[in-house]
Amino acid sequence: MKVSRRREAMVQAVLSGMTEVGALCEHFGMSEVTVRRDLRALADEGLILRTYGGAASVSVHAPEESLEQRSHSFQAEKDAIGRAAAAHVAAGDTVFLDAGTTTAALAKVLAGRQDIRVITNNLLVVQALAGSHVGVTLIGGDVRESSMSTFGPIAQLALSRVTFDKAFLGADGVVAGRGLCEATVDQAFLKECIIRQAANVFVLVTSDKLNRDSQQHWTPVEKPWTLITNALAGHAGLHTFAEIAGVHIESVDCSTQPRN
Secondary structure (H helix, E strand, O other), X not given: OOHHHHHHHHHHHHHOOOOEHHHHHHHHOOOHHHHXXXXXXXXXXXXXXXXXXXXXXXXXXXXXXXXXXXXXXXXXXXXXXXXXXXXXXXXXXXXXXXXXXXXXXXXXXXXOOOOOEEEEXXXXXXXXXXXXXXXXXXXXXXXXXXXXXXXXXXXXXXXXXXXXXXEEEOOOEEEOOXXXXXXXXXXXXXXXXXXHHEEEEEEEOOHHHEOOOOOOEEEOOOOOEEEEEOOOOOOOOOHHXXXXXXXXXXXXXXXXXXXX
């Protein structure tokens, strides 16, 4: 089979769900070296996405939303989730607020507190708490402009030197049994570092992010955690989380929440 025809067939195989290198080797009767070379070539052409151990369809992974888009979507729901999350912050707590606009909504609620400390990599959180009586520690690192947050080796090192009572995390998507979905491997690993240092973990997501796997990098949540979302009981996206041991679901009814 000609290389061009073989690679066209490989694209179709990936689109049909055959994404592991081993399965592709068996299907095409080729060596792992040849399959990996073909996958790299197809990824360079933008026809597929390379993943650890295989490939994924480009159509599966949506472009990451801009900060402006996220700042104007589901704002009432994010505010309600932020208020619900704030109720878990007790006097004397040291809490971590992750990158994202939902955790920034939580920061606005916490700005009236005087008895807590916030550690964050989110510059939107720093802005929300500026001028308040809340003690703030900003984790350093490279600045990711699309989320106005810090990440990278310096941020990972800083996190290894601190612990916190509660971590409040956002995500591009959350899937039961798999974890938190992110656009880059650096973001996913940083969340893993955050989870490792937290005594209690809370994931704050709007209902559209439940079971959403629009990105290819994942953070497993391998300890008990609380999901705070505006999805109410009976929502189709919630039942898979209810079946997972160690996950507590807190649904926020936005219709009963005060409006700003």
